Amino acid sequence: MRETARANTTRKGVFRRALRPSLIAILLSSAMVSEPFLTQAIAQTFSFNSVTVEGNKRVDAKTILSYAGIARGQSLAAGQLNDAYQRIFASGLFETVDLVPQGGTLVIRVKELPTLNVVDFQGNKLVKDEKLTELVKSRSRLVYNPAQAEADAAQIAEVYRVQSRLAATVDPKIIRRSDDRVDLVFEITEGKVVENEGISFVGNRHFSDRRLKQVLQTKQAGFLRQLIKSDTFVPERLEVDKQMLRDFYLSRGYIDVQVVDATGQLSRERDATFVTYTVKEGQSWKIGRVNTVSEVEGVDAAEFAAVQKMRSGVTYSPSIIENNIARMENLALRKGLNFVRIEPRLVRNDRGQVLDVEYVIKRGDKVFVERIDIEGNTTTLDQVVRRQFRTVEGDPFNPREIRQAAERIRALGFFTDAKVDAKPGSSADGVVVNVDVEEQPTGSISFGASFGTASGLGLNLGFSETNFLGRGQSFAVNIGSASDTKSSGISFVEPALLGRDLKLKLGLSYDEANNANALYDTRKIAFSTGLEFPIAEQSRLELRYKAFQDTVKDVTSTSLLLLDEGDRGSEFGSGIGYIYTFDNRVTGLNPKSSLLFRFGQDYIGLGGDAKFFETTALAVAETKVFNEDVTLRAVFEGGAVKSFGGYDTRVTDRYFGNGKMRGFDTNGIGPRTADGDALGGNFYATVKLEAEFPLGLPEEYGITGGVFYDMGSVWGLDANPDGVDSGAHLRSAIGVSVLWTTPIGPLRFNFSNAIKKESYDEEQSFDLTIATKF
Template sequence: MKRIAALILLASLSANVLAFEPFVVSDIRIDGLSRISAGTVLNYLPISKGDRVTTDSVQRAIRALYQTHFFSDVEVERQGDILVVKVTERPSIAKLNIRGNHDIKTDDLKKGLKSIGLSEGETFDRLALDRVQQELIHQYYNRGKYNVSVLPHVTRLDRNRVAIDIEIREGKVAKIKEINIVGNHAFSDKEIEDGFESGTTNWMSWYSKNDQYSSDKLSGDLNKLQSYYMDRGYADFGLDSSQVTISPDKREMYITADVKEGEIYTISDVHLLGDLILPDYMTKLTNAFVRKGQTFNRQAIEDCTKAMKAVLADMGYAYAKVDTIPKLDKDKRTVDLSLYVQPGHRIYVRRIVLEGNTRTEDDVLRREMRQLEGAWYSQAAIDRSKIRLQRLGFFKKVDIDKTRVPGSPDQVDLKVKVEEQSSGSLMFGVGYSQYSGIILSGSVSQNNFLGTGDQFSVGAEKSDYYTQINASYYNPYLTDNGVGIGYNIQLSKADFSDLGSEYASYSNSTRSFSTRLGIPITDFQGLNLSLGLSSTKINNYEGYTPQVLIDYQNAIGHKTIHSWTGSIGWTYDTRNSYWAATRGGLLSASVDGALPGSTVQYWRFIGEANHYWPIGGGFVLYLDGQVGYGATYGNQTYDRTFGQYQAGQKYDYPFWQNFYAGGVRDVRGFQDNTLGPRVCAGLDTTTGKAIQPDKNGYCGGSYYYYAQPIGGAFKVLGTAEVYLPLPFLKDINTARVSLFMDVGNAYKNYQSFEAKDLRASAGISLHWKAPIGPLIISLATPIRSQPSDRHYEERIQFTFGSQF
């Protein structure tokens, strides 16, 4: 193509250049201009007034004007001592339309076209359009679409303009009909192809798209083929050739790979060479991966070199190299392995540059950095800094790159580039149920208040039976070493008397205030302390409230319960992300309760342990376990028979602090707070005792048809979840889909725990950062329940909000 263009240009020059007798130019005139200014042409023209012109200099001038791509024709003439340049402008692109494309987005195509000068407002170049046509066809070929056609249409418009319409007919992706591996004896085709992205059509192809041919996928699969053998001792494995043939209708692909397996090799010796740092430690590290007598394994050797470079990087050797030099003895089938270590200069960080934090203050990022300016480079500190920034929840993406300082072999600058995302949320909800009527809720929260990293929220909820208003504020860096302080105030009022068997029938109103301190211990763990006070007024309804709650209220002798509250909590958090963790976990334990001097003195323990494990192929396993336990303490006792204080039985755990189970964030598949102990309202008119529900949860003779959930002082919960690598959800920071199983229940107390009473459910869940805000949808089916639970089962559950 370049040779043809050169010949065309040469022919044009020969035709457009007349023989010139040398002369001195007294003036230059440009003819034929409409859009381009004369000054622009004179800027590119290598001839000025006063220059002596020859035939060669005119040819150079014409060549220079052609190379601007502004003109389709250039002629040069002489009129006396005046040089006349006649040009024909190329048309400008008035409109550019692309249609028929589905695999490649229009915006992406237009960006690519603009980079080569083919966009609206630019000068039209037919050769550029031809190049675009061939490049688009090549891109679709890489996607396995060999029936594609790209048809550009150019329409002439007035005022020397054109409209370009690129019609794309993508066709269908060619399907892989056969994959043949020739020369394999040690392993079957099925064993080798098990990890391939490419494959023939099977029942999962609609999901995996494995049967759609792609040259990129095939290249990756051939690398996997080589790795499969070399990781199993075949050090001299060779891929002789690979062939791809296509059927005449371009709809079916046939792939053939010829392999030479070779022999299995063992490692005869391992040598550490070069400038060794901590030689004893490096020897132990090497022996953990590769040792004399082991079967050759290329992956183990690569893991060894990565581990060695990681250790050196943590010591400041940011550009350390570890070269692997295997020497094969084909007669003995052994490999003599040498690892040559080149640590290079020890590097320190000169400067940390922040980019992309348009809303968040620099100090908020810098206080999370564990790599400091002026300190030795540490890859571990940099990795930890990245995780801490990700876990803030302020940034969609965090990248930390190093660049050498020019002229300083032992210095680097770090560039911390972040992409900010919504860290605040405007949550709202509207719903209706036969029990609670219309439900309205809303909250405004900002985890990065005014870009300072402080947390602030105000929320309210209103339904036929419940009203709540709360506000909180937390400053995570009251001191430079990370001690934080926060405040919380809450007002709530609830009346469950009209909800039938959905909740225990009573009403309460609570006012509370608390302040808390967050104290870091290490980068991974910290303490939380809080003090507060609360006042709760409880009203029971004779004949409607479960008798056990009435008895408790009578025993206390107070309708209003005053409490001095306190808590201490510990967390150990190693998760690698705030929203969509893929590794690490969280351990937490807290003790809180009512302090001496409160109406009822109680304490409770809440513990949780969870962890994420990447298990290959993009799958992530998540396990979570929770336990809660509460009890009373102190000398206040009462006698149940007389309902007054006596030296006898201690208070039970207060029912308004009970643990509940069930719901979209608990044991899914059951309505919120409905699992656990349930009791009937009213007394049996014959015996005078509380009515007991039957096995179906029915309360014969009671005002309410079903028993009412009242929760308990002991709760256990377990969750097993597998996050799926769905091809249409490439960004797990935006959406995740999982399969789950939940197990749990609430019990009256620890002594009442029975494993046979645990409830379980299984299903599928979607977590999505939708435009309306965080959305959680679960489809769950109870797989372990009792007849009395059927009234409380709920297959589809969701919650959502809006972010800003």
């Protein structure tokens, strides 16, 4: 039913509410109009020998009389008659109610509300009827209730408000039908999405608007506004933005920062907003003197001071204090000191703008964790949430540990929200930790496209689930195909093997290259497994095993080296190794700088044909300068393969420097045959120096610029029957980049120029990379 609703509106108060209690009816029916007489009439009382009900069809007369509460022969004042009327009308069953005295009889005349025949929606395109039907409480065959219709209209409007359609209107109307029935129609005007046309800041002197915009959840609308959803106006985001701004400043030493206000003003047309954040920055403070004292008898303060990592002169940050408290409290637990708390006391030195920090070791209250209650998880198992706590039932209660557990739960990525709080338990020395989570989808099916000037167009299909079967496990399957390559892989990760911080990794992969630009093809099949665990606060170690079968085939080259490698066919290898990782990007003391370092070694020779040692290293250092508007980055990467036992490496073992250096084509550097085929090398090393900076364009466009300088080399062969150049010749290139962060993936345009090269190297002056997921 989609006919236009007639003008019988059902808004609250539109129906005639015939408010005529008996006393008012008497006064109006008589010519008692003088003020003295009116006052006298209102003060009198009434008594009725009988009470009758008229007009009711569905509602029993006894029910109506029970609402009225008037007994036969009861003396009533005018106010009591009005109360009776209000009780009947408040039942929500009647369209009109009249109390009419007729001599000694009181007649209660009612008109019942109609029955709902059809509930329909008109004008909605973005939200389907099915969803709105589930949302409203007005239902067919129920009694029509104007108040409920208004509440349903407000609920529908809320759906559109969450989608930033603040101009949406919902008008409930009725169409009269026969047999005392009505159709209820919600006429919906969806309106336009209210976008943030402008985000501005007041009071920021140390950080630019562009830098502060990067902190916010709220974004400003750009020319891709149809795809970007974060640029719509959601009032609830403003409070989150205020907290994120405050945390940003606090982590940089601005202890007096105040985010005074965050307001969103609607345009006159109600189709756009302008958001303004007002901040009072204050000044950045540094750490002054650091001291540790003990108020617990028998506890050596010097022993606790030795584990804290804080020095004078560094910028103050709450995370620095929290990390040191955690170290000291962990030491107390290792020493069996329960209910010991570390209290930081900060003393301001306004003259030098430094904070003196004193860590006080003291006795805390003897409070235990009575139990941990978890609610809201329908898919995720309790154990996944519970293992984020370092505390179990019966342990001493530590508020800091509960806060950190809440952060770990949120970091899982399984929940849109996670609230963790502690409430009093059944006894004075117990607390109950309540965890209330709201789950979100964790699985995805992705279709991707990639393009490279050398590899051409490639397609990728993948499935991933980060919370497999609700156990917190990761499972992924990926299949890819390009013009001359095929690849597929399956991976599985158990993040908490045996309930401990022990990560189990399993992987299986298949890669085949039918090289259109080379006179040989390769195929690789590999299986790997590993165990990863922490060895320090910022360091982890992975022990791993891998087995593989590599094949070099279809060799048509004139190279004696490649022909020999092709004659060897498929070769099997297996071995063990380790990889050490240091990463301070999350727990580092300086929010403007970070360091990532990886070092790994593998011994391949546990049976099979392949026998070699492999060593790899990666170091990435990054810092932000000029009030964090410019990012400087240095990347070193290298690898070495050393064969033994009479084994010579093949193209499947060696490095090619693919993507390691800009300015050169895929397989563009390193030893090369007379036919032009890249042979790879046993060694490679690259250094990349780059800077990223704003181009003056609006931040919401996501376009920044960069400059880079890359240098490195690929070299070394075990056997060289062709006499090719396998020396360690330095290559280098400079260039500029345009980086564009889009809703469908990151794009990078590199314009390069090789300034140091060999005559047989293959250059690439322009490169575009796009990775897309739908």
